[in-house]
Structure formats: structure tokens, C-alpha cells
Amino acid sequence: MRDQAFHAFFEKHHAALSGLAFLLSGDRTVADDLAADALTEVWKHWDRVVASGDPAAYAKGIVANLTRNWIRRQGRARRGLTLIGLGGDRAPSPDVPAVLDVRTALNRLPYRRRACVVLRYAFDLSEREVADVLGISVGAVKSQTSRGAKQLADLLKDLKTEVAR
Template sequence: MGTPTQDFHAFFEQHHAELSRLAHLLLGSSDGPDSADDLAADALVAIWHRWDRVSAANHPLAYARGVVANLARSRIRSRTRERRRVALFWSRYGEHTDGPDVPAVLDVRAALDRLPYRKRACVVLRHAFDLSERETALALGISVGTVKSQTSRGIAELERLLTQAPAPAPQGERGAPESLRVLRTGPVERSS
């Protein structure tokens, strides 16, 4: 064990990519490619400021995941409030349209974007990061029972959304659609 700075640097090097990927999956694709890295960086800055407490905790990575999840939730809420303000403005002063174009085929990312935050967080942590129910509960600060119910409901909703596509998604491990494996194995898409 080295100095606190060395310990934090090692933690950063070991977990930054995972925390960035978690942020990307929780935020969805509408925030842009760099927002997940920014959120992960913000989380790591917050962790650095509390490093003495975090490093002494039984599960520092679970704490870090919780910070990412909380920051993502705040950002999503902020984004939702902003969209409501814009929609209210356009409903009063703008032109009405028939609504957004909906693609014929929903992919996993688009389906995840449509899930409520807690369901999305549970599905992502359980299936993309392969965390246990207990680890997921610890990261999100909720009960194991809530993780079970939110994951089950989230998977059911994803299956419903994904079966709206021409070909239904085949079933994989733990009853999740096979296409959820892209969350675990696929690299985070980044644009240059």
C-alpha cells in the first residue's frame, strides 16, 4: 500500500474505463459521446475528495459505481426538466409537429434509453457488468428485493420493446435477451 495519492491513482487506472462505460450505458446515447467520460471524471473527482473514506470502505468500487449512478440520475433529471421547458415553450409559441420519427428497428441502446432510470440501472449493472443482486443493491443504495423486481420488470420491458422489431431477440442467460450481451462484451462506441 502506497501513499493516498498512489492508491487513488491505482484505483483510477484500474476502474476509470469501467466507470465510464457504466456512465455511458446509464446516460443513454442522447447526451453525446463525451458526456459519459465527463460524468466518470466528475465521479472520480468526487471520490478523490473523499478518498480517505472511500479507500477505508469495504467496497470502494461499489461506492464509485453508486457515485456514477447518482450523478447519472441527476443529469437525466436535469435533461428531462430541460426537455419539458423546451416542449412547453414550443407548445405555446412554436409549431406543432406529428412527433419524432421512430426507427423501424429498435436496438438495445434505444430500448435502454426508453427504460426508466432505476430499471435501466439495475439491468445495466446486472447484465452489462455481471454484478450480483447484492452488489447491484449496494451500488444503487437500494434493497436486493428492489433490484430483483426492477431487473425483472426492466428485462420484460426490454423484451417488449425489442420484439417490436421485425425479428424477436433470442433468449440468453438469466432470461435476458441475447442482444443484451452487447452491453457486456461490446466496446463503448466513441466518435472521433
């Protein structure tokens, strides 16, 4: 029974969890790994997940936490490479078509704002659900979503202006 319930959960939510990880991380390959890691954690703690009352929100919270940790590790790795003289001053050449993509602008948002915007608008979660997934207050969700949406709009406007030049 437990195996069947988890299997049904996996089939129903794997794609959405991978999509969430992609929108938060900006890396499709990493997103699949993060979704798999999250589902492994869900499986290990299946009884607790089911007892939470909303297994999908629980799993999204795991994805959000795993992605935040992955982003932190990437930053530390880049700083480490810079300290030893590798990967320093080279800026990637701009990819004009990618600049127009919303994902590019999303990646420029601070993690919490990005998470709030993605969960509210891409996954259509309520403010309460986003607060539960991220482990923050509803007020923080409201302010981060509002600021994130404005910052995203400004970034997209700036990118559009840059491309038009």
C-alpha cells in the same frame, strides 16, 4: 501513498465507470463527463471510499447518482423548452439501424430498471452489489431487474417487428 492508490484506482476503473455512465445515459460524451465527475468525488473523499470496503462499488454508486441527476435535468430542460414554444412537437425521425441496438431499448426503460439491468447483466454485479450501488433493497433489485429484463425483451421484440414491416 494516497496519490498512488487513487492513481491505480483511476487507471483500473475509469473505462468501466465511463461505460456504466454511457449505458445509463445513452450519451457517450456525457458519460465521459459523468465518469470524470464521479472520479473527482472519489478523490475528494478517498479516505471514506477506501474505508467503505469496496471502492469500485462506491464509485459506481456515484456514477449512478450523477447519471440519474443528469437525466432529471434533461427532462426539466426539455419541459422548459416546450413551455416557451421550442422543441415541442418535433419527433426525431427514426434511425432504423439504431432501433435494432439494445441501447435504444435500454433508453426506454425507467431509470431504476435500466440501472438494475445494466449493473446485473452488463457489469455482472450480484444483487447485493447492485443494491449497495443504487442504495435500494435486494428485493427491489430483484423485482426491478426481472421487470426490466422482461420489458427490455418486449421492447426488442416490438422493435424487431417494426423493422420487419
